[in-house]
Amino acid sequence: MSEEAPVKAVQVKLVLLGEAAVGKSSLVLRFCSGDFDENTSPTIGAAFLTQKCRLENRVVKFEIWDTAGQERFHSLAPMYYRNAQAAVVVYDITKASSLEKAKAWVKELQRQANANIVIALVGNKSDLVSASTSPASPAEGEDGEESEEAAEASASGEEDARQVSTAEAEQYAKESGLLFFEASAKTGKNVNEVFTEIAQTIPFDSAPKPAAGAQQNARRDGANAQEGGRVNLGEGQQAKKGGCC
Numbered sequence: 472m473s474e475e476a477p478v479k480a481v482q483v484k485l486v487l488l489g490e491a492a493v494g495k496s497s498l499v500l501r502f503c504s505g506d507f508d509e510n511t512s513p514t515i516g517a518a519f520l521t522q523k524c525r526l527e528n529r530v531v532k533f534e535i536w537d538t539a540g541q542e543r544f545h546s547l548a549p550m551y552y553r554n555a556q557a558a559v560v561v562y563d564i565t566k567a568s569s570l571e572k573a574k575a576w577v578k579e580l581q582r583q584a585n586a587n588i589v590i591a592l593v594g595n596k597s598d599l600v601s602a603s604t605s606p607a608s609p610a611e612g613e614d615g616e617e618s619e620e621a622a623e624a625s626a627s628g629e630e631d632a633r634q635v636s637t638a639e640a641e642q643y644a645k646e647s648g649l650l651f652f653e654a655s656a657k658t659g660k661n662v663n664e665v666f667t668e669i670a671q672t673i674p675f676d677s678a679p680k681p682a683a684g685a686q687q688n689a690r691r692d693g694a695n696a697q698e699g700g701r702v703n704l705g706e707g708q709q710a711k712k713g714g715c716c
Contacts, residue, residue: 476691480523480532484550485666488580489561491540491571494595497656498561499537502666506606507657514539524670531670533557549630552580557589557669564594565654567634570643577647590674591650594640600633625674 487495496511496518503522518537523530536551538544552558558580562573573592580590637653644651650668654661 476509478530480530482532482534483557483670483673484536484555485533485557485559485669486536486538486548486555487559488538488548488552488576489540489560490563490566490569490574491563491568493540493563493569494656495540495559495561496537496592498559498595498654498662498665499535501656501659501662503535505659507659512539516544516547522666524666526667526670529670529675531673532664533670548579549583552584552588555588556586556673557591558584558670559591559593559665560649561593561595562635563596563641564635564640565599565632570594570635574643577649581647587674589650589669590648591652591669592640592644592647593651593665594635594637594653594654597653597660598657650703 487499489495491513496514497539498513499520500506500508502525503520514537516539520535520537522535523532523533525531536555538548540553558576560573560576560580562569577590577592580588641651643649650665650672652661652665652668654665656662
């Protein structure tokens with residue numbers, strides 16, 4: 472009986488977009504290496520990482536461009552989302568304005584990126600909101616009085632943490648044809664699920680090949696990233712090698 476040939480990885484170019492400090496770099500670090508750093512430095516320009524996602528019928532190798540969120544780097548974004556097959560647009564569930572910025576990124580992608588790009592809207596920092604303050608959990612009991620859980624959250628000040636309701640963001644994602652997740656880079660909740668769902672959703676038969684230009688730029692700057700590693704373009708620094716998802 473002949474041995475089955477190894478499954479060749481399908482390369483997918485993916486870009487992360489979102490306002491500064493929403494946790495884009497932390498999300499991708501968690502996905503690629505399983506780590507979380509409370510003191511992550513702001514991304515300058517963009518960083519390049521790779522990681523594989525193994526599905527039942529294929530292996531997807533994500534080539535991830537983690538872009539800077541500062542407004543002064545906005546003009547560079549098209550260089551990274553050009554020919555991307557997927558995008559993760561991140562907002563902070565404790566900062567309402569970050570969702571508005573995420574919506575602007577989605578609009579730009581839908582206008583300028585590939586027509587069949589898969590976009591996931593991800594609300595990060597779910598660890599900062601207790602289950603009792605989630606919109607899915609009622610703050611009041613059946614008699615109309617504040618529940619015990621909500622009272623405890625109120626005493627600790629947690630009721631003010633969430634500024635973007637799950638229902639609001641999920642409804643927007645549904646209307647815009649986006650995948651939707653609330654996740655936590657700190658705890659790892661739903662992080663792998665985001666990338667797995669993207670890998671399962673991409674229409675590989677019609678998806679364009681990743682652009683070679685950006686990849687060549689990464690190599691020119693010393694960016695031959697090991698799997699699970701991180702390269703900050705222009706800084707020549709690479710994170711330690713991580714494991715697979």
